[in-house]
Amino acid sequence: MSANAVPALSIEGVAKSFGGLKVLSDVSVTLGQGECLGLIGPNGAGKTTLFNIVTGFLIPDQGRVAFAGEDITRAKPDVRVRAGLVRTFQKSMAFPELSVRENLALAARSRNGEGYGWFGSGKAVAAADEAADELLIRAQLLDRADLPVAGLSYGEQRIVDVLVSLAMRPRVLLLDEPTAGLSRAEGEHLIEVVRTLGEDLSTILIAHDLDIVFGVCDRVAVLDLGRLIACDTPDAIKAHEGAQAAYLGASLGEAA
Numbered sequence: 553m554s555a556n557a558v559p560a561l562s563i564e565g566v567a568k569s570f571g572g573l574k575v576l577s578d579v580s581v582t583l584g585q586g587e588c589l590g591l592i593g594p595n596g597a598g599k600t601t602l603f604n605i606v607t608g609f610l611i612p613d614q615g616r617v618a619f620a621g622e623d624i625t626r627a628k629p630d631v632r633v634r635a636g637l638v639r640t641f642q643k644s645m646a647f648p649e650l651s652v653r654e655n656l657a658l659a660a661r662s663r664n665g666e667g668y669g670w671f672g673s674g675k676a677v678a679a680a681d682e683a684a685d686e687l688l689i690r691a692q693l694l695d696r697a698d699l700p701v702a703g704l705s706y707g708e709q710r711i712v713d714v715l716v717s718l719a720m721r722p723r724v725l726l727l728d729e730p731t732a733g734l735s736r737a738e739g740e741h742l743i744e745v746v747r748t749l750g751e752d753l754s755t756i757l758i759a760h761d762l763d764i765v766f767g768v769c770d771r772v773a774v775l776d777l778g779r780l781i782a783c784d785t786p787d788a789i790k791a792h793e794g795a796q797a798a799y800l801g802a803s804l805g806e807a808a
């Protein structure tokens with residue numbers, strides 16, 4: 553990103569409490585255009601809460617969120633999705649009984665504000681099916697197009713989750729533990745799919761597998777007890793004492 557380019561996403565001084573529990577305190581971080589930012593931290597550090605604030609499922613008590621320079625702190629989640637700010641969830645949001653193609657086509661149509669209705673102009677339906685097949689070809693999953701999602705392996709289902717989010721043509725994609733439960737090879741394949749299919753995409757990746765985070769991210773942000781304690785290149789984070797301490801003495805340097 554050039555020095556004066558508008559960040560894809562800007563989180564400024566965000567704070568959030570649930571009752572007496574302070575979950576995020578004064579968190580500020582930017583995501584550059586085309587950047588892949590890792591977001592790591594121990595369980596309960598506030599990572600998903602930050603995603604919920606960025607995607608509009610929660611409103612922060614303090615601070616603001618800007619998307620491509622525009623303040624979206626109070627915008628509704630669906631408005632953010634249509635603007636190109638898309639997320640995945642820890643739990644799959646795909647419809648298990650629908651086919652892979654149907655899931656992707658519905659996501660493509662929802663991006664156009666067409667909702668999840670089955671009926672629409674023949675042209676729109678055909679265009680959505682075409683967009684779905686294009687993604688499936690590029691992810692080498694076209695032979696799975698007509699299968700119900702429930703009939704896929706767990707690893708394939710996680711890739712479909714990512715393809716559903718890509719079908720919404722995001723400009724910024726937030727991935728919440730997309731590699732959880734996958735083998736190292738499956739996790740790397742999934743990230744490769746995102747990187748290959750998401751040209752020009754800016755990404756924030758939450759993952760507990762530090763090898764994956766350090767291997768693919770341009771920078772890594774570390775949350776601990778709701779505070780951003782570091783945000784730097786993977787090598788700098790591996791050597792960062794505070795980040796190491798947050799992981800209870802684990803040597804981050806051993807990863808990747």
Ligand SMILES: Nc1ncnc2c1ncn2[C@@H]1O[C@H](COP(=O)(O)OP(=O)(O)OP(=O)(O)O)[C@@H](O)[C@H]1O
Binds near residue numbers: 570575593597598601
């Ligand atoms: N809606 C809520 N009401 C009350 N407490 C909540 C709520 N959502 C999250 N919390 C609490 O906020 C803290 C941060 O949770 P969060 O899920 O953001 O952490 P995380 O870093 O994503 O953790 P993990 O890696 O385990 O997913 C936790 O203590 C959690 O119990």
